[in-house]
Amino acid sequence: MKTYFDKHILQFCEIFVKYLLGHFNCSLHEAGHDDLHRDIRSIVKTPKKTIITPCSPGEYYHRGLQNALVNILKSRKLPSKIVIDINIDGLPISKSSKRTLWSIQGLIVGELTPFVIGVYHGFKKPSSIEDHLRPFINEYKNLRSEGFNFRENSYKVKLRCVICDSPARSFCSNTKQFNGYFGCSKCVVEGSWRKKVVFLEANLTLRTNESFRNRSQPEHHLGYSPFEELEIDMIFLQSN
Known part of the structure; x- marks a missing residue:
């Protein structure tokens, strides 16, 4: 010491x-x-200050989609229209701690190496999907419409799809979890209790992007999702 x-x-x-x-x-x-x-x-090369913002009940660091793409462009070329997939997922840091990370990662379609866009850290998952996603949603909307310039070249970004497991999908769409009475993400079936929630009916009405946005089954929704601001199918979380 x-x-x-x-x-x-x-x-x-x-x-x-x-x-x-x-x-x-x-x-x-x-x-x-x-x-x-x-x-x-x-x-x-003094590093710039890392800006950490509150995101209840933890904190969030937004590295930035444009920053990540510029970092790639420094070493190789990319097409003028960059198509990306997004992954949002949570994971515990260790077995002995309740600390958890929720990351927003991107991947250029056709490539193998993902990149970090933003990371949340806390003792529980983010309580507000709005706080967690807002920095990314705002940045993506700007890159989609206005694009960005790097070394005299112009680039625009298009989101192809959002890749999530079932709990993260419910979080991103701000809907009931898969084990809730109205938790099925594909149809309007109502669950029944058999020591756990089960779905016994079949051949029911399928959910659509339109019915989702119109709240045709309000019991399925917990609130508004920032992804609804984008031109994506909210059932499959992919570009229209």
Whole structure:
């Protein structure tokens, strides 16, 4: 463990190096080397501050869809229309802790390596789908309509589908869980209790994107989902 003296020596060395590099850089600029960065933070690549926002009952970090795509574009080319899939899922951090992570990940269609868009951390899953998804939804809507530029090239983004397991699908659509009386995501069957909720009927009316958005069976819904702002089929969570 570092002593009080060690910590102050390290702090002094850090300040001294930054001071020395900063003044040396200014001298080089005066000598005509205008191609060098003026700010010492650009030279030492000081990381930008990570912005963590409250997301009850935990906190959320939004890395950003555009930031993730730009990071890919730095190493290779992408088509002007970038089609992506999104995965939203939760997982416990460890068996001994109730801490959980809920991530929003993206994948360019046809590729194998996903990338992180945002991460939630807390002792329970996010209580508000609005708080959890709003940063992504707003950013995606802008990238879909306006796009972004990188190295004199223009890009637009299109969402193909949202990939989730059953609990995450209910969370994303803000509907009853699969084991609820009105939890079936595909038809309007009402469950019956047989020591657990079971669905005994068959050949019932199938849910559609239109019936979902019109709340034809209000018992199925817990509230509004931000995904309803996008041009996707809310039953299959895929682009129309």
